[in-house]
Amino acid sequence: MGTRPAEWRDAAMDAEHFDVLFRRHYAALLRLGVVMLGSREAAEDAVQDAFVALHRHWSSLDDPEAAEAYLRSAVLNRCRSWVRRQVTQRTPRPLMLVHEHQESPEDTMVGRDEVGSVVALMRTLARRQREVLACRYVLELSVAETGRLLQISEGSVKAHTHRGLQALQQRIEMS
Amino acid sequence: MSSIEERLATDIAAVTGRVVVGESDARYARDAVQERIDSRRTRGPRHTVAAAAAAAAVIPVLGVAAFQTLGGDDGAAPPANPGPTTEVDVHGDFLVGARPTAQLINGVWRVDNGVVLMLFSEDGRMRLDDSGMLFSNPAVTGTYEIDGDLITVTMDRGPATCTGRQFTMRASLSAAGEMRFVHTQPAVEGCSPLWQLRGVLEQVLPTKNKYLSGFKVPAKGDWQPPVGPTSLHGDWMAEVTDPMPAEDGGGGGRVLEVAPDGRYTVAAGSGAVVDRGRWTFDSSASRLSLSSAGDSPTCDQGDHLLLSGVEQLITGTILMRATVSQNACGEDWASSNEWFLLPHEGSRSG
Numbered sequence: 001m002g003t004r005p006a007e008w009r010d011a012a013m014d015a016e017h018f019d020v021l022f023r024r025h026y027a028a029l030l031r032l033g034v035v036m037l038g039s040r041e042a043a044e045d046a047v048q049d050a051f052v053a054l055h056r057h058w059s060s061l062d063d064p065e066a067a068e069a070y071l072r073s074a075v076l077n078r079c080r081s082w083v084r085r086q087v088t089q090r091t092p093r094p095l096m097l098v099h100e101h102q103e104s105p106e107d108t109m110v111g112r113d114e115v116g117s118v119v120a121l122m123r124t125l126a127r128r129q130r131e132v133l134a135c136r137y138v139l140e141l142s143v144a145e146t147g148r149l150l151q152i153s154e155g156s157v158k159a160h161t162h163r164g165l166q167a168l169q170q171r172i173e174m175s
Numbered sequence: 176m177s178s179i180e181e182r183l184a185t186d187i188a189a190v191t192g193r194v195v196v197g198e199s200d201a202r203y204a205r206d207a208v209q210e211r212i213d214s215r216r217t218r219g220p221r222h223t224v225a226a227a228a229a230a231a232a233v234i235p236v237l238g239v240a241a242f243q244t245l246g247g248d249d250g251a252a253p254p255a256n257p258g259p260t261t262e263v264d265v266h267g268d269f270l271v272g273a274r275p276t277a278q279l280i281n282g283v284w285r286v287d288n289g290v291v292l293m294l295f296s297e298d299g300r301m302r303l304d305d306s307g308m309l310f311s312n313p314a315v316t317g318t319y320e321i322d323g324d325l326i327t328v329t330m331d332r333g334p335a336t337c338t339g340r341q342f343t344m345r346a347s348l349s350a351a352g353e354m355r356f357v358h359t360q361p362a363v364e365g366c367s368p369l370w371q372l373r374g375v376l377e378q379v380l381p382t383k384n385k386y387l388s389g390f391k392v393p394a395k396g397d398w399q400p401p402v403g404p405t406s407l408h409g410d411w412m413a414e415v416t417d418p419m420p421a422e423d424g425g426g427g428g429r430v431l432e433v434a435p436d437g438r439y440t441v442a443a444g445s446g447a448v449v450d451r452g453r454w455t456f457d458s459s460a461s462r463l464s465l466s467s468a469g470d471s472p473t474c475d476q477g478d479h480l481l482l483s484g485v486e487q488l489i490t491g492t493i494l495m496r497a498t499v500s501q502n503a504c505g506e507d508w509a510s511s512n513e514w515f516l517l518p519h520e521g522s523r524s525g
Contacts, residue, residue: 034194057520116186116189151405151406156489
């Protein structure tokens with residue numbers, strides 16, 4: 001458990017500081033959201049919501065450097081929630097994610113060899129696989145950084161990466 | 176880099192390269208975020224009214240006779256008795272089951288597929304949280320009143336501008352351990368993390384919800400030691416191994432809250448605290464130590480509960496198991512050794 005320095009604990013989330021965070025991270029988070037959701041509008045909503053959540057939970061962060069990780073995690077969470085909301089029929093399964101694959105409008109228009117076709121297939125992977133691949137290849141995080149962000153072991157990161165790429169390869173061959 | 180990696184990386188670059196964020200895009204987005212942050216101070220009343228209108232549960236539908244006379248071409252006077260109006264409850268099909276009472280809603284609830292936990296006490300108090308700190312530092316506390324199917328919550332703790340504000344929801348107990356709600360007056364934005372217009376609540380304590388009570392922690396899987404103390408934070412529900420008989424109303428269950436500030440809380444029954452104290456985690460031994468405080472309701476100060484060999488498994492839900500190597504307090508609830516995380520904001524399964 002970290003202890004936050006007094007000046008950090010007492011610091012309010014002032015507008016200037018927030019502006020800096022926003023300008024530093026917004027575009028990259030938006031791109032992450034677009035890859036995960038296939039929709040710029042949905043991605044904008046998810047990212048803006050993540051910043052609002054950061055503002056609300058600012059006092060609970062251990063240090064300023066945690067803001068970036070918080071935002072990435074919040075965006076991934078909201079992408080997950082957005083996918084779930086697109087499912088029209090489901091069997092309630094508490095605590096477990098239900099069937100998530102839902103084609104975005106953009107996906108249905110992407111041909112096999114067109115730009116975005118591999119990314120569209122990535123969205124059909126199991127949740128953990130696509131999140132690990134997003135961390136590794138969109139955010140370009142290392143194995144260790146991915147593990148810390150998703151709170152899984154480095155071994156799991158490697159395993160999900162391997163299985164995810166394998167599944168992606170199979171989908172490309174089948175499509 | 177393998178060929179599939181290269182293809183993925185190239186395609187990602189192509190997709191993200193199309194996502195252009197110009198100065199005006201950034202400014203527009205920043206303004207949108209600021210408007211939402213500021214809405215609790217400036218937009219509150221209008222937002223509440225607008226939201227209430229949008230969430231109107233009743234749509235008046237004019238009777239046929241009255242409809243025929245309105246704006247009619249024949250210029251005839253409207254009848255003295257235009258006929259009864261028929262009100263349509265757009266949420267009627269959703270809000271099925273018994274009306275809420277203090278006894279029926281008493282306990283801890285979670286939003287189905289969400290991150291919010293709620294605790295309703297029979298004394299009229301309630302609390303609400305989305306950060307895994309329902310007992311130690313909830314986002315909102317307040318009082319509630321029930322009138323028919325309406326539950327009105329008046330907040331007395333939360334963001335400074337929210338004290339005294341209310342939100343109202345219609346509710347129904349649609350099944351054992353399941354409550355459905357529809358906001359008729361949502362909280363002013365920023366005052367409550369419960370933002371959905373409507374949703375389903377699952378009863379965590381007492382554990383009457385069939386999905387939660389039937390949830391089993393799998394023995395097999397990629398179980399790993401926690402990556403650190405922060406991965407222990409949150410509200411953990413123990414796998415229910417000793418449910419109360421159905422003829423007694425069902426239930427049972429317990430929740431262990433591990434808070435970031437070093438405090439822990441154990442709740443059982445309908446959300447009553449049965450133990451509280453301080454926790455520490457020895458990463459090298461993967462050992463979680465709970466030491467009861469002087470104000471623990473059931474244990475003596477300094478009573479230790481040691482959980483050794485702590486492991487976690489992430490399957491879409493975060494699971495945890497350990498071996499109880501010391502249980503000085505000796506209470507039944509301390510024998511739990513398998514839990515699943517109730518998702519909260521920021522948790523991997525939230």
